Each structure stands twice: as structure tokens, then as C-alpha cells.
Amino acid sequence: MKSLGLIFKELLESEGIDKIGGLHRMRGDDPFQEMAISILDGKGAIIRLDEPVKPAWSLDGELVGSSRFVYSPSGHDDTLIGREEIKRELSKYEHPYFIIDLMYWDEHTDKEKRKLALQLNQSYGLIRDYLWGERLVLTWLNKRAESSMHFPLQRITSFKGPTHKFLAENGMREAILLDPWAEKDIKPEDFISKAFIIGGIVDKTGNKKGATPRMGEKLQENGIKVKRRRISLRGDTVGVPDRINLILEILLKMIFEDKKMEEAILEVQPYKDARWRLRKELPKHKIKLGKMVIVEKELFYEYSRWLNIRWKDFQKVVDDLKFIALEKDEIRKVITKMSSRYWRVMDSSDVLGEF
Template structure:
């Protein structure tokens, strides 16, 4: 269940259906309730009873979102926690109440045991990927569903500098993935995502697994072939008989996004939004991913005559744009 849905249910349990929110949340592109729920869990704000004149702007999950001036009345209001009096605090929805109901799965474990194999620029970019991944997770769940294992001192130092001034609660565990799974009794619910695994991850299996292990790897120059496979054995995950699965698109890994944040996005679209794996992959692909896949399919099909009409009809399942078609034609010629 999405975190926003949990908050909506909690509001309804309190009898609140008209929530007055600050302007900063109204301007958000995605779910307003999701953004509010994240900030509650980060201990920034609470939702308290409050009757104020305002204007209904939208409705989300049965909750009316109010803002600006108007003739409507709110029954609840978002307030910064530091501004709440002790008397009012007991009547509010704060971190302590929401965290008890917040989703605890799926869990994404990023194993950083191969950190030292990266160049400096790759290390910096890898940290950027982790922060983007956190933002992806926050669109559906919250920080504690993202776990980092095997962090070395250099990683911790660089990560600390990169997140200075930010309020985040990523679960960084100074232990191995193997030990963590054993300690939390999650061995039978885990899977390692490896593009070079022998078995494809299916829609039915995504539902079965609760823990998805991803290698903290960014290999710009293809210096670390089959790195996740090596991680699987070096970290002794094979001893736990944890399955290795690859995410494929119609049986091939070509064009399937490799970045950590994109992989997590694919899985969350499938698990939370109910997308098929194919739809989740296609909607998460970049322009370069799609062009790479088109070139692969054309080479495999050994087609002699290729034009714009052929590409549009042949690859309608990739939901390709005109720009992507034109770029693919340039590459072919």
C-alpha cells in the first residue's frame, strides 16, 4: 500500500476530510498526501484539528485538499511540529502514529561491497543515484524501505557530505547483506537482481518477494563485467540459496534500464501501481534505452527495408516518440 493511502485512512479515522495544507505542498507535482506523509515521518510536521476558512483545490483518496482563501472550512490543518503546543499535540497525527502503520515492504537493499572498485567520478555519481533512488522510493513508500549494506568509511563520509542539511532516514546498516537477512529472518523473501542471472523475474514472482537486493555498482567503462554475480558469491549469498533473477523485456536485457533508481522505479510501478513488468519497464526507459532496443530488434529480425512507418508499427509496444524514431533511423543509416 502506498504511504499516502495509509495517511488518508488515518485522517478518515479521526473524522477529518478537509485538510488545509501550506502552499509548498500545493505546488507539488505528485501526490500531496504522499509529500505530507513523508514530512510527518521525518518529524517535520503534524496534522492537527483546525477549522479555518479556505478553498477546496482538489480531492485525493477521499480527502479534500484546501488552500488559499475561500468560503469553505477545513477540519484539519498541517502545522510545523515545533509550533504545536503540548496540549494540542495529543490530538494530532504525528510521526509516532503514522510510523506504526507505514508500509515496511517492499525493501530495497543496495549492497555497497564493491565500492572500492569504482573510480572517484563513479563514486560521486553512484551517491547521486542513491539520492535519486530515495526520491523514487518516497513517491510510494518512505526512507526506511531503502537499506544500504556493507558501507565503508569512505562511502559514509562522502554520503554524509552529499546529504548535509538534508533530513533523511535511509537505513544504513554497518553489516553484510547476508547477516542482515539472517538477523531479520528475511532470507526466504529475498531475491538478488542480476542482469546475468539465468532466470527471468516474472510478474508472479515480484509479488512473492519482499526484499530486492541490488548491487551498488556503476560501471561506466564496462570494467566490471558480471559484477553483481561476483558480489553474489563474494558476499556468500549463494550459501543462503537466495535466487538470482534478471529483469528482461520480452526475453532480453537490452534496453532494460540499468541505473539503480530506474530498477527500483520499475519494481514499485509493478508492486504499488499494478503495472505489468513490461509496462513498468517501457514507461521507465530513457530515449537511449528505447533506441538501443530498437537497434537490437532490427538486427535480430534482419529486415532490409526500414522506414518511419515500419518503426512506428513494429515497435508500438515500446511507445516510441517521433524523436526516437528519427534518431533510430539516423543510427541505422
């Protein structure tokens, strides 16, 4: 699926523009995404100047000297590409909505609401890295929730009603629900969906335990066909980030960057989540030698290929489990030494048995 930045570059190319300059410094990694977002926000346009300006970027994102075609943060009468031109181009595509369902907002404590608001703020920034704010939807948005937000709600799709009503009003009768309790992983064939729903929940305990499946039930009761899908790491959800913004980021990477699920998880996985998964994995490899429980140090290299762990994370988990990490050669020496000691004891017993 094409991102906003890619569509904008194709629009520039169709207008015969192969490089673009900027009248102010671009802060993001993708200058074309940033330009397109600013133009959609009504903060500028692409214009043509009599004299070239620096810096300029090729459509491949490389700095290439100067250009007469520039992004200007202020309005001009001689606009080549403005807000309406980009919106017209976007209307040729069917980009999905990414819906965060806030049905359980009032079930959260004040501290949890602050965490949730922070994750929503980060989700707003993320959606603008790939699309534009309108594609992020907050449903069940009441005044109490609105007052907790720290980003411009007018630049996303704010919906005071339930999720099923938003879907119905926009002609959608089915959606993908990201649910850690789902039996099936999300797959590329699911990416044709017009709506992806993430539960607006933090700390899934108490009344919020099992809230995501209940969201799915409510949608189905109101005529929405729900496909429950999970994000998993090698068949298990342990170690998969549960913060809303990170779930969204994994999903966006899979859809717009063609990342495999495992690769997308590894790129955003907090060390803490990686350690939780490692705590589950290491006991599978334990070696009991007397009162000692040993694991191979070399396991660090195996697990660091698909868990975001550093050596100190590996050592912390080993310590927490009260294991000892030794290299394979050291383990063999310990086994040999213990075996030799065992046979010496046995030989002594045989000698004593003769008396």
C-alpha cells in the same frame, strides 16, 4: 501492496477526517504522501483549527475548498495524528526493504563513484514517493562512500556491514536479487519478498563484470537463500535501463501501482536505451534490394508502442545502420521498377543470343 500515502489516507478516514487542509504549499503530485513523509521526518502533524483553511484536499486528492483539519509544519500540543500514530499504523504492515549493495564501491573510478552517488540520491527521492526513507538500505557503506553522498543518510537505513549480515539481523533468510544475468523474470508472486537487492554498480566492465551474480554467490555462502530475477523487455534485457534509480523505479511501479513490467519500463526508459533495443530489432525486418537495405517506415509505429522512441530516434537508428526507411507503397514501387529493369535486361540478352 499499500503505499505510505494510501495508509495515511486510511488513517485519516479512521479518525473521521474526509478532507485535509495545508498551512503551507504542497509541492508533490500526492499531497498525502508528502504530508506523511514530513510527519515521519518530525516536521509537522495533523491538527484541528477553530477556523477552516484553504486549500484542502479530499481523500481522493481533489481540491475541495476548505477544512478545519489541517497539516501543520510546526508542532502542536493538540496533535491528532503525529509521527507515533503513523508509525503505529505502519507496524501493521510488512513493507519490504530495498537494498543497494555497495560491496564494489571501491572498484569504481572517481567518475563512476560520482555517477553512482547521483543514482543513489535519486533512489532516495524515489523511495519517498512510495514509502519512507527507512525502507531504502545501503549496505557495505564505508566512510569513503558516506563522504560522497548528497542526501541525509540518517533518513535511510545505513549499514556498514555486508548485506547478508543486515538480512540476518532483521530476521530474513531469503531475498530477491535483481540480476540482469538471471534466467527468470521477476513476477508478481515475487513481490511478497521482504527484501529486494540491487547491485550498487555502474559501468559493468573490468573487475565489475559479472559482479551481480558474485553478490548472489556471497549471500548464499552466508546462508541466505537467493532468488535471482531479472527485469526484461519482451524476453531480452537490451533496452532495459541499467541505472540503479531506474531499476528501483520500475520495481516500485510494479509493486505499488500494479504496472506490468513492459508498461513500467516504457514509463522510465531513456531514449538512448530505447535506441539500443531498436538497433537490435530493425535488422530483423531488413529488405535487400541490390546494394540498398530497406526497412518499412511503418515499423516506427509498431515499435513506439513498447519502446520510448520518437521519430528522430527511429531515423537515427536507421542512419546508424546505413538502412533506408521507405513507406510500404514506395518499397513496392522500387521492387516493381527493379523487376521491370531486370526483365528488360533479360529480353535484351535473348535478342543478342540470336545473333
